[in-house]
Amino acid sequence: MENSASSSGSVNVSSNVCHAPVVCNCGSESKLIISWSDDNPGRRSFYGKYNASGRKCKYFSCYDPPTNDFHANLFNKIKKEIKELKATLDAHNQYAIDNVAATSLLSSVGYESIGELQNDIENLKIEVAVQKVELDIKHLQLESKE
Numbered sequence: 037m038e039n040s041a042s043s044s045g046s047v048n049v050s051s052n053v054c055h056a057p058v059v060c061n062c063g064s065e066s067k068l069i070i071s072w073s074d075d076n077p078g079r080r081s082f083y084g085k086y087n088a089s090g091r092k093c094k095y096f097s098c099y100d101p102p103t104n105d106f107h108a109n110l111f112n113k114i115k116k117e118i119k120e121l122k123a124t125l126d127a128h129n130q131y132a133i134d135n136v137a138a139t140s141l142l143s144s145v146g147y148e149s150i151g152e153l154q155n156d157i158e159n160l161k162i163e164v165a166v167q168k169v170e171l172d173i174k175h176l177q178l179e180s181k182e
């Protein structure tokens with residue numbers, strides 16, 4: 037008993053697999069691009085490049101069959117995790133940049149640490165409170181003389 041797939045001895049190539057010419061009829065070379073779309077992540081396709089006359093060639097041909105659901109979900113999960121990691125990295129980088137800027141600003145006004153500045157602020161608050169009390173006393177003394 038024979039069927040066409042086993043008798044040929046060759047791999048049964050799906051009709052979805054495309055064989056792309058490297059050069060379009062217009063003379064432009066095509067470029068193999070990997071898709072990162074949600075529907076076909078990881079799918080490779082040939083796209084036309086700018087040709088000799090400076091026009092974008094519209095050549096298109098798929099190289100891989102459509103991405104199956106398992107691989108699409110896997111790629112999309114990885115894409116999401118990379119995006120989240122990049123956001124975390126950006127936040128850390130921004131924090132480091134802000135920290136350097138703050139440290140530089142602090143040292144430009146004579147402080148070595150934020151704690152040193154906070155101490156001075158607390159001392160100034162106490163000084164202001166004492167002066168306010170002294171002013172209130174002077175006010176009361178002036179009012180009693182009137």
Ligand SMILES: [Zn+2]
Pocket residue numbers: 060061062063064084093094095
């Ligand atoms: Zn073309």
